[in-house]
Amino acid sequence: MAGNAAATGRSSSPPLAIEARGLVKRFDGFTAVDGVDLSVPEGAVYGILGPNGAGKTTTLRMLLGIIDPDAGYRRILGAERPHDVARAIGYLPEERGLYPSMKAYEAIAFIGALRGLPLKEGRRRGRELLEAQGLGYAADRQIRQMSKGMAQQVQILGTLVHRPRLVVLDEPFSGLDALNQGKLETVIRGLAAEGTTVIFSTHVIAHAERLCDEVAIIAGGRVPFAGPVDVARDRIPPQVRLETRAEDGPWRAALPDSVRREGRYWLFALPESGVEPLLRRLIEGDAGILSLSIERAGLHDAFVAIAGEAAARALEAGTPEEEGK
Template identity: 60%
Template sequence: MTDYSVEATGLSKDFGGFKAVDGVSLQVPSGSIYGVLGPNGAGKTTSLRMTLGIIDPDAGQSRLLGGHAPRAVRHRIGYLPEERGLYPGMKAREAIAFMGALRGLDWREGRRRAAAFMGELGLERVVDEKIRKMSKGMAQMIQLIGSIVHAPDLIVLDEPFSGLDPVNQERLEMLVRRERDRGATILFSTHVMAHAERLCDRIAIIARSQRRFEGSVDDARALLPMQVRYTPRGDADAPAIAALLPAGAERRGDAWYFPVDDTAIEPLLARITASGFGVAGLSIARPGLHDAFVHIVRQVDAAFDADATSDAVEEAAA
């Protein structure tokens, strides 16, 4: 046994000459919530499908739940694909039980668990409603419950928040935490940073078909300097304040905004205190995961564009 529920190494996949995934590796600690983040088309879905053995990689390998080949432990996995699909004529309870039965769960136990899950989530009013009568978001919640009704050890969710309203997003977050507390490992993909920031123990960021970052949410946020919002007292002299603050400080209304390195915070506070301008307001905060994500992806895009320009120049010169 290992400390990782997912160990994917060097996964690569080409589709018609397009490198969809290029050497992606993932190590997901057991009992954790792990997010795979990236822009649309970055390679997240293909990486997850190779990890689960749904499609074969051109290179690399994946081992799950203690070092097993993915297909050998498929009954211990719950998977919500990006493409949603339920039988429209089935009632919600039966649809959930049916999905559980496909993974070896007794039908009657599946129906009992379906009702329990739906009651816990406040969905008991639709337990016997047919899928065709449900909204897209509600049907998605039913499929999600069906993906975990058999109490899997590993839960893989591909863009699970897409199409859900805020109420159902909150229900899904509660469900993810509940399953983690039960002992399951959750691996999900998303391009919405707020969910990852609230839920994830660790994240990987994929951009341009490669993994560009791996670590905790705090590790990602630490890639950017602190952001300061400072408001002096009274009608302070703007040029004098600008000279006091770091280069590039921007005034918006009465406040000034600027980044500052961790080591420069205390000297900055000492200068402000000694200046006599006073402090009507002051906040110092680390940028959020959204800012870190944009920073990483823009760096990758800039490097890609620079390489493309260099190649074009070389071809023209030849």
């Protein structure tokens, strides 16, 4: 198949739901986004991962045409004007907002109507969606009578009620408890299984690592990495966790200078020569191997290596990366 694609000049890569090149946005002389490139394949779950204030929301708003970039290019679902395909997009903004007097199923229908879905059909689908999420009992409850978490679930369902081809979620897990975060992860996986493209921003690495096919790491308004999660993790060599009976001996020469000790374990990067030469030297040097495991780097370690310690600290703390962003 690959040979046929090459012979005909066609790429075997999936078509792109989102393509952006060199996006720039300035506010009063401050550059919030500085040359962002993104390529989001159709049907992918794509994460924009970075601290608060890194430029995630500004990037999403430019992609959707809510604000225009000062420089750069974007194409959404094949259109250069995002508003031309607005009815095929579902968008959950970072700032949540529903009319307090509306009933839950009506609120869902109303959001769908803004994307062209007839109200009658939206009401029917609204009740179905609430039932599927275990919230059927709250369909006729006013938004003001709901908890913050339940109201947020209603807004998420409103984002999906018109069955969009592309779903854009800005910090969707914010404000949800662990149970409802799990439910939202299930919804996102279900959308992906149906072929819907999902792009979401987050400052929580665990969500991106569990859900995303690809990520863009954003820091300081720039994207130092964009691509598959596995490729990001491979930026760091696998780590060896070694436990030995002996504390010292000739075998220590097999360990790199960067080795560190944590409790009873030796921790170090797997040598480029691989594990077999390492094992041979440890055995010949009478290390007395009690356990040895090779652990692939996680997305958190990759983020630190790519974006730097300061961005990682801001990510973990949930604080702005820099003042004014």
